């Protein structure tokens with residue numbers, strides 16, 4: 664098995680200049696309401712993602728909540744994000760300042 668690269672893994676999330684302002688405008692327009700589940704939204708989604716030719720026009724952008732965004736992004740990425748990685752367990756160390 665060659666140590667090949669991920670096919671189609673060059674999908675860089677490049678945000679346009681002024682993205683923060685765009686993002687805020689979309690959130691305001693959509694009343695901070697997720698277009699999928701109607702929960703409080705603080706993310707903005709490319710309805711059609713850039714890799715599929717989606718644009719940064721406001722009609723392609725919608726407010727989305729974080730859980731929905733994560734689900735959608737990981738589905739688009741084609742692999743589960745490491746959202747559920749087990750936390751590394753480490754024995755608690757005493758705080759040096761408290762001794």
Ligand SMILES: [Zn+2]
Pocket residue numbers: 697698699700701702727728729730731732
């Ligand atoms: Zn949602």
